[in-house]
Amino acid sequence: MGMATLNPQRTIAELKELRALTGDADGAQRVAWTDTWATARAWYRAKLAELPVQVETDEAGNIWATLRGATERAVLIGGHLDSVPNGGWLDGCLNVLAGLEVLRRVAAEGVPPVTLRLVDWADEEGARFGRSLLGSSAFSGTLDPESVAALTDRDGTPLPEALAAHGVALHGMLAAQRQQAGAAAYLELHIEQGPVLESMGLPLGVVIGTFGVERHRITFSGQAAHAGSTPMDKRRDAFGAAARLGLEIREIAKRHGGVCTVGSCITRPGIVTAVVGECIVTLDQRHMDAGELAAMLHEAQEASARFAAEEGCTVAWEPIWKIHPIPFHPELIAMGEAAIREVAGTAHRLPSGPLHDAAEVARAGIPTVMLFVQSLRGISHNKIEDTLEEHIALSVEALDRLTSSAMAWVQGGG
Amino acid sequence: MGMATLNPQRTIAELKELRALTGDADGAQRVAWTDTWATARAWYRAKLAELPVQVETDEAGNIWATLRGATERAVLIGGHLDSVPNGGWLDGCLNVLAGLEVLRRVAAEGVPPVTLRLVDWADEEGARFGRSLLGSSAFSGTLDPESVAALTDRDGTPLPEALAAHGVALHGMLAAQRQQAGAAAYLELHIEQGPVLESMGLPLGVVIGTFGVERHRITFSGQAAHAGSTPMDKRRDAFGAAARLGLEIREIAKRHGGVCTVGSCITRPGIVTAVVGECIVTLDQRHMDAGELAAMLHEAQEASARFAAEEGCTVAWEPIWKIHPIPFHPELIAMGEAAIREVAGTAHRLPSGPLHDAAEVARAGIPTVMLFVQSLRGISHNKIEDTLEEHIALSVEALDRLTSSAMAWVQGGG
Numbered sequence: 001m002g003m004a005t006l007n008p009q010r011t012i013a014e015l016k017e018l019r020a021l022t023g024d025a026d027g028a029q030r031v032a033w034t035d036t037w038a039t040a041r042a043w044y045r046a047k048l049a050e051l052p053v054q055v056e057t058d059e060a061g062n063i064w065a066t067l068r069g070a071t072e073r074a075v076l077i078g079g080h081l082d083s084v085p086n087g088g089w090l091d092g093c094l095n096v097l098a099g100l101e102v103l104r105r106v107a108a109e110g111v112p113p114v115t116l117r118l119v120d121w122a123d124e125e126g127a128r129f130g131r132s133l134l135g136s137s138a139f140s141g142t143l144d145p146e147s148v149a150a151l152t153d154r155d156g157t158p159l160p161e162a163l164a165a166h167g168v169a170l171h172g173m174l175a176a177q178r179q180q181a182g183a184a185a186y187l188e189l190h191i192e193q194g195p196v197l198e199s200m201g202l203p204l205g206v207v208i209g210t211f212g213v214e215r216h217r218i219t220f221s222g223q224a225a226h227a228g229s230t231p232m233d234k235r236r237d238a239f240g241a242a243a244r245l246g247l248e249i250r251e252i253a254k255r256h257g258g259v260c261t262v263g264s265c266i267t268r269p270g271i272v273t274a275v276v277g278e279c280i281v282t283l284d285q286r287h288m289d290a291g292e293l294a295a296m297l298h299e300a301q302e303a304s305a306r307f308a309a310e311e312g313c314t315v316a317w318e319p320i321w322k323i324h325p326i327p328f329h330p331e332l333i334a335m336g337e338a339a340i341r342e343v344a345g346t347a348h349r350l351p352s353g354p355l356h357d358a359a360e361v362a363r364a365g366i367p368t369v370m371l372f373v374q375s376l377r378g379i380s381h382n383k384i385e386d387t388l389e390e391h392i393a394l395s396v397e398a399l400d401r402l403t404s405s406a407m408a409w410v411q412g413g414g
Numbered sequence: 415m416g417m418a419t420l421n422p423q424r425t426i427a428e429l430k431e432l433r434a435l436t437g438d439a440d441g442a443q444r445v446a447w448t449d450t451w452a453t454a455r456a457w458y459r460a461k462l463a464e465l466p467v468q469v470e471t472d473e474a475g476n477i478w479a480t481l482r483g484a485t486e487r488a489v490l491i492g493g494h495l496d497s498v499p500n501g502g503w504l505d506g507c508l509n510v511l512a513g514l515e516v517l518r519r520v521a522a523e524g525v526p527p528v529t530l531r532l533v534d535w536a537d538e539e540g541a542r543f544g545r546s547l548l549g550s551s552a553f554s555g556t557l558d559p560e561s562v563a564a565l566t567d568r569d570g571t572p573l574p575e576a577l578a579a580h581g582v583a584l585h586g587m588l589a590a591q592r593q594q595a596g597a598a599a600y601l602e603l604h605i606e607q608g609p610v611l612e613s614m615g616l617p618l619g620v621v622i623g624t625f626g627v628e629r630h631r632i633t634f635s636g637q638a639a640h641a642g643s644t645p646m647d648k649r650r651d652a653f654g655a656a657a658r659l660g661l662e663i664r665e666i667a668k669r670h671g672g673v674c675t676v677g678s679c680i681t682r683p684g685i686v687t688a689v690v691g692e693c694i695v696t697l698d699q700r701h702m703d704a705g706e707l708a709a710m711l712h713e714a715q716e717a718s719a720r721f722a723a724e725e726g727c728t729v730a731w732e733p734i735w736k737i738h739p740i741p742f743h744p745e746l747i748a749m750g751e752a753a754i755r756e757v758a759g760t761a762h763r764l765p766s767g768p769l770h771d772a773a774e775v776a777r778a779g780i781p782t783v784m785l786f787v788q789s790l791r792g793i794s795h796n797k798i799e800d801t802l803e804e805h806i807a808l809s810v811e812a813l814d815r816l817t818s819s820a821m822a823w824v825q826g827g828g
Contacts, residue, residue: 194643211642215686225792227675227698228625228767229608232667234792239676240664243657250654253646261641262653263686265693270678272629272696272734279679282686284641320686353642378639378648 006105006400008393014097015392018043018081019089027383028089032082032123032134033162040081040093044120047100051107053118060138060176061122061168066115067107072182074115075406076366077102077399078136078357079188080124087125088385090191090392094373096120098189098396102403113411115182116403121357122168129159136360138173139180145170177364184410185332186361186368189399191387195378196350203391204398205348206336207370210359211258211286212293212325218245218304222313224269224277236312239267239276244307245300249283252299258287259353260296288325288351326359331414332369332406339401340371343394367414371398420519422810426803428511432457432495433503441797442503446496446537446548447576454495454507458534461514465521467532474552474590475536475582479514480529481521486596488529489820490780491516491813492550492771493602494538501539502799504605504806508787510534512603512810516817527825529596530817535771536582543573550774552587553594559584591778598824599746600775600782603813605801609792610764617805618812619762620750621784624773625672625700626707626739632659632718636727638683638691650726653681653690658721659714663697666713672701673767674710702739702765740773745828746783746820753815754785757808781828785812 022030022040030037041063048055053065066074079095099118106116122135129151137143149170151159160170192198197205222236242265249260261284268278283300287293301317308315333349340347352359352370362368373395376386387395406414436444436454444451455477462469467479480488493509513532520526535553540546543565551557563584565573574584606612611619636650656679663674675698682692697714701707715731722729747763754761766773766784776782787809790800801809820828 192643193640194645195639195648196643196645199648213642225609226607226767226794227677228627228673228700228769229606229610230673230767230792231608231610232664232673234609234613237664239660239679243660243676246653246657247661250646250651259642259644259646261687261689262657263641263681263688263690264684265653265679265681265690267677267679272677272698273675274677275675276677276679284686286642353640353644355642378644380640 006101006397008101008396011097011101011396012389012392015089015094018093023089026086028083028087029085030081030083031085031127032125033128033166037082038166041120044081044096051103053103053107058176058179059168060135060173061163061166062135062139062176063120064179065103065118067103067112069112069115071114073184073410074117074182075403075410076117076119076183076186077188077403078119078121078186078361080121080357082123082125084125084127084381086383088380088382090385090387091193091380092124094191094392095189098399101396102400105400106403112407114407116407124357128153128162133355133357133360136357138176140360140364141174141177142360142363143173145173180364180366183366184414185406186358186366187399187402187406188356188358188370189395190356190370190372191380192372192375193354193378193380194375197348197372197374198376198378200348202346202348203344203374203394204340205350205372206333206340207328207352207372208333208349209288209325209327210352210355211288212290213321213323214285214293214297215320215322216283217318217320218281218283219316220279220308220313222277222311225275227273227275230275235275237275238279238313241307241311241313241315242279242281245304246281248303249300252296256287256292256296258285258292258296260285260300282320286353290325293325326362328362328369329367331409332367335405335409336369336371336402339398339405342401343397371395371402420515420811420814422515422807425511425515425810426806429503429508432507437503440500442497442501443499444495444497445499445541446539447542447580451496452580455534458495458510465517467517467521472590472593473582474549474587475577475580476549476553476590477534478593479517479532481517481526483526483529485528487598487824488531488596489817489824490531490533490597490600491602491817492533492535492600492775494535494771496537496539498539498541498795500797502794502796504799504801505607505794506538508605508806509603512813515810516814519814520817526821528821530821538771542567542576547769547771547774550771552590554774554778555588555591556774556777557587559587594778594780597780598828599820600772600780601813601816601820602770602772603785603787603809604770605794606786606789607768607792607794608789611762611786611788612790612792614762616760616762617758617788617808618754619764619786620747620754621742621766621786622747622763623702623739623741624766624769625702626704627735627737628699628707628711629734629736630697631732631734632695632697633730634693634722634727636691636725639689641687641689644689649689651689652693652727655721655725655727655729656693656695659718660695662717663714666710670701670706670710672699672706672710674699674714696734700767704739707739737769740776742776742783743781745823746781749819749823750783750785750816753812753819756815757811785809785816
């Protein structure tokens with residue numbers, strides 16, 4: 001048994017190695033259920049082969065590396081090697097490779113008091129078929145295989161066929177739930193993918209949970225009319241109503257401390273010479289508090305009806321997707337905060353806007369927490385995604401300390 | 415020579431005859447440079463053949479029917495048989511067929527004191543190649559053949575090829591300018607294509623000119639960002655800036671008594687989960703007064719720069735098209751007003767939002783005026799375009815009286 005030495009520089013080197021192996025001039029290309037993804041995972045398995053861990057792939061395609069401890073009760077660390085097309089060098093794989101380094105450190109100290117498991121979730125991004133968190137939702141049991149059976153990629157390949165090519169049978173995926181056995185804590189490190197930590201000048205933050213989300217498509221219907229012959233006071237301008245809503249949702253978000261976004265606006269007939277007859281916008285609203293989220297939704301609905309009436313239009317709402325807020329575990333949040341303070345001096349608690357595999361694990365009732373490391377310019381899902389190397393190193397150290405705390409907590413019956 | 419009797423009911427019957435011949439369940443299909451358009455024109459030529467007029471097709475494809483008078487000085491009446499696809503039963507062809515009825519009435523009275531000419535302009539709508547007022551702009555000399563030589567229809571057919579199939583050589587079209595010889599007044603009746611007359615309860619109005627138009631494409635560039643991880647105060651929201659402009663241009667229009675329209679809004683990346691990074695809107699501004707139009711443009715540009723700055727965005731303007739206001743002839747306007755008052759009791763002066771062939775004729779320096787007849791619901795370019803038959807009949811009578819006044823005016827040296 002050698003010295004138990006954590007080497008965050010090795011993580012940085014491995015991230016670069018993976019980038020060279022599975023990226024190109026446009027960025028990372030590890031889209032789940034593709035050859036490049038399989039290449040990344042084979043590379044990762046070779047790394048695991050040097051450790052005293054048991055490696056298995058579950059029915060959902062998630063790869064588990066298990067370092068058996070004195071008890072079956074386990075601390076889980078998770079991440080995902082898959083990326084979006086033309087993605088960044090850190091999103092998802094930092095989690096896995098930082099976890100790998102922690103696993104090395106713990107393994108070097110001999111048989112741990114509790115079991116430690118590292119999971120590489122399959123298809124977090126949903127980049128090819130549009131369904132994110134696929135592997136982790138099979139683990140949590142929230143996946144309905146039938147609801148995704150008809151999905152196809154842009155070439156028309158059905159999802160079940162793509163999964164089968166990688167050894168996964170869609171209708172057997174839920175058997176991955178048995179991996180929940182013994183799971184007592186789940187830890188995940190991720191780049192923030194937002195501007196908060198950078199704007200505060202902090203390298204690291206602890207995540208208090210994932211936002212609840214209300215996502216809707218809103219159609220304003222007025223009357224298409226000639227831009228030249230229709231006086232202003234005779235118009236039923238659907239874009240006018242939508243523009244007013246687009247501005248109002250920003251006030252709603254500020255009042256409630258959440259976020260609201262109109263991400264898409266489609267105008268019909270959509271020509272320069274016609275008043276807009278129909279305007280379709282999407283609205284995405286997020287909050288950590290279910291009550292505040294419901295209030296934001298209610299106020300947006302009310303405002304849309306008011307604007308529609310004032311503009312001589314009608315309005316129709318169509319739900320796209322929703323999820324309740326998922327708070328992380330208070331004791332693990334405190335441990336994450338302490339770990340960050342030890343390595344970086346100052347910690348900050350923040351919600352996660354994006355969903356992560358951690359949200360699925362938390363939904364399964366397993367105590368969960370995440371750490372965020374600063375993203376430069378808040379940008380991800382892009383080849384220019386980046387984080388200072390000194391911050392990456394700090395993040396590996398913080399995950400390592402959090403793992404030790406969590407293992408002690410689980411050992412103590414936490 | 416028989417009684418000179420105007421028969422507006424015949425015009426209505428002929429409009430229905432033309433609809434049956436060249437329309438279908440989706441509306442009128444007389445798109446210029448198509449077989450259906452040629453069918454309509456052959457039908458029209460057969461009607462002309464019953465009259466003591468000389469018929470010729472000029473180098474731009476415009477059909478001229480000339481009733482020679484005691485002098486070469488001529489009153490022109492114009493319209494267009496071509497329609498948009500799925501168009502209405504009145505737009506353009508009412509003008510021609512009302513003119514035909516007036517020509518019959520005048521011809522029945524013997525050789526008139528001045529020449530009377532009825533022109534069916536080729537391709538007013540520009541529906542197939544995107545260039546409207548094609549025949550009339552050849553007549554006025556404002557057409558630059560080279561600027562349209564590369565246009566193609568949606569099947570890839572080049573404009574010159576389509577014109578050649580109907581006997582028109584693109585680079586010879588400007589020879590149609592010789593039809594200006596002797597032209598001393600131009601009259602055009604058209605459906606309003608707007609809601610003004612209907613809202614005032616009036617069947618007819620006299621048009622004081624066509625609006626000047628400024629048409630621009632405006633691109634706001636901010637930063638695409640994750641809808642969940644980007645706090646409201648960290649956003650550079652291009653849709654927010656565009657929405658503010660979309661509302662501000664309505665205030666600008668009201669302040670100046672013109673019209674301003676955002677007809678198209680495109681968002682990029684345009685997905686529900688991303689703050690809009692780029693938002694492209696079109697702006698169409700119209701006014702009868704060149705100074706007011708320039709002020710409206712200036713204010714919109716200033717507002718766009720202010721909103722962009724406040725939203726952390728940049729803004730770029732790109733001109734699409736512009737035209738100066740084209741005022742019609744004051745004496746002909748007065749004659750048009752008098753003719754309307756005689757047949758309908760009350761007249762209203764209004765600008766034309768849409769351009770018409772009349773605008774091209776006016777640009778050639780020929781005294782011009784238009785009459786508008788009420789459009790039900792203000793709708794045109796649609797199969798539901800409609801006008802009450804009693805109003806159609808009144809419009810033929812008004813055009814007839816205006817023709818008499820204009821001929822007397824020209825005879826008197828007007």
